[in-house]
Amino acid sequence: MKKFIFACLIAISTISICAAEEIMTAAAFFKSVSDYYSSLRDYRCHLDIKTEKQNMSGTVYYKNSGFLRVDFTTPWGQTIYYDGETLTIYLPNSAAALTQKVQQGDDATLMTSKGLTLMSRYYTVAYESGQDPVPMDEKSNENVIKLVLSRKNNSETFRYIKMSINPNTKLIRRMEGITPQGETIVFNFSGYAVNAGIPKQKFFYEVPSYANSYNDFLLGE
Numbered sequence: 001m002k003k004f005i006f007a008c009l010i011a012i013s014t015i016s017i018c019a020a021e022e023i024m025t026a027a028a029f030f031k032s033v034s035d036y037y038s039s040l041r042d043y044r045c046h047l048d049i050k051t052e053k054q055n056m057s058g059t060v061y062y063k064n065s066g067f068l069r070v071d072f073t074t075p076w077g078q079t080i081y082y083d084g085e086t087l088t089i090y091l092p093n094s095a096a097a098l099t100q101k102v103q104q105g106d107d108a109t110l111m112t113s114k115g116l117t118l119m120s121r122y123y124t125v126a127y128e129s130g131q132d133p134v135p136m137d138e139k140s141n142e143n144v145i146k147l148v149l150s151r152k153n154n155s156e157t158f159r160y161i162k163m164s165i166n167p168n169t170k171l172i173r174r175m176e177g178i179t180p181q182g183e184t185i186v187f188n189f190s191g192y193a194v195n196a197g198i199p200k201q202k203f204f205y206e207v208p209s210y211a212n213s214y215n216d217f218l219l220g221e
Contacts (some may be wrong), residue, residue: 008031008184021197023131024131024211025098026125026126026127026131027120027130029126029145029147029165030116030120032170033116033165033170033172034116034117034120035112036114037112037113037169037170038064038113038114039063040062040113040194040195041063041064041195041197042061042062042063042064042195042196042197042198042203043060043062043192043193043194043195043196043198044058044059044060044061044192044193044196045060045188045189045190045191045192045193046058046059046060046189047060047070047187047189048186048187048188048190049185049186049187049188050185050186050188051183051185051186052183052184054087055074056072056074056075056078057072057073057074058070058071058072058073058078059071059073059218060205061187061202061203062112062189063198063200063202063203064112065083065084065200066081066082066083066084066113066137067082067200067203068080068081068082068203069081069082069102069202069203069205075092075093075172076092077090077092078090078092078093079205081203081205082102083203085101085102086099086100086102086116087099087100087102087103088100088205088207089210089217090205090208094212095208095210095211095212096211096212096213096214097207097208097211097212097213097214098167098214098217099213099214099215099216099217100215100217101216115189119149119161120198122151122153122156123149123150123151123152123156123161124149124150124151124152125148125149126147126148126149126150127145127146127147127148128146128147128148128162129146131145131152132145133145133167134146135195136152136173136174137166138183142173144164144165144167144173144174145164145165145167146162146163146164146165147162147163147165148160148161148162148163149161149163150161152211154180157177157179157192158177158178158179159178159179159180160177160178161175161176161177161178162174162176162178163175163176169190169193171189171194172189173188173190174186174187174188174189174190175187
């Protein structure tokens with residue numbers, strides 16, 4: 001009988017260890033997503049942004065040499081461009097070009113491995129509903145893993161960030177940022193083309209000569 005009980009205890013312990021090995025913490029899963037983005041040479045995807053005041057849409061282009069470009073169709077002609085040193089936002093309705101030099105080390109943007117690494121540094125990562133995939137929303141047939149990132153200090157722009165990530169592709173499908181004022185900004189990413197061989201020329205952008213330029217707009221009053 002003692003041998004039987006001992007054998008049962010070993011079996012139970014073995015099952016418990018195997019089950020524990022299958023559990024991935026939210027922080028570990030988030031790191032695997034960051035590592036995947038770090039491995040990408042480039043990508044292109046469709047972007048929809050929804051706020052309480054307006055909706056925006058466009059195409060994101062990213063190259064791992066530090067280039068990022070967003071060409072908006074709504075509002076038409078608006079462009080965000082980053083060349084690794086300077087952030088430029090062109091607003092066609094105002095004929096204005098806003099530029100900001102970015103200090104080395106502060107050039108991380110969302111949807112890049114560096115941006116994701118900084119998010120894990122300044123936010124606490126947890127599962128929203130466990131490690132098992134769930135529908136992205138009530139009308140969606142796509143299952144995602146949902147994370148909630150809570151800021152560690154009050155200096156971060158968003159109090160919380162909710163992320164929906166496809167567990168098979170490791171691509172971010174949705175980000176919801178909740179500001180301290182309670183406003184929600186939703187970023188939807190779809191139609192990814194990964195390692196598509198986007199030429200470097202795609203990231204050369206020249207602001208129209210008639211546009212009014214405003215430098216260091218992030219530091220302005």
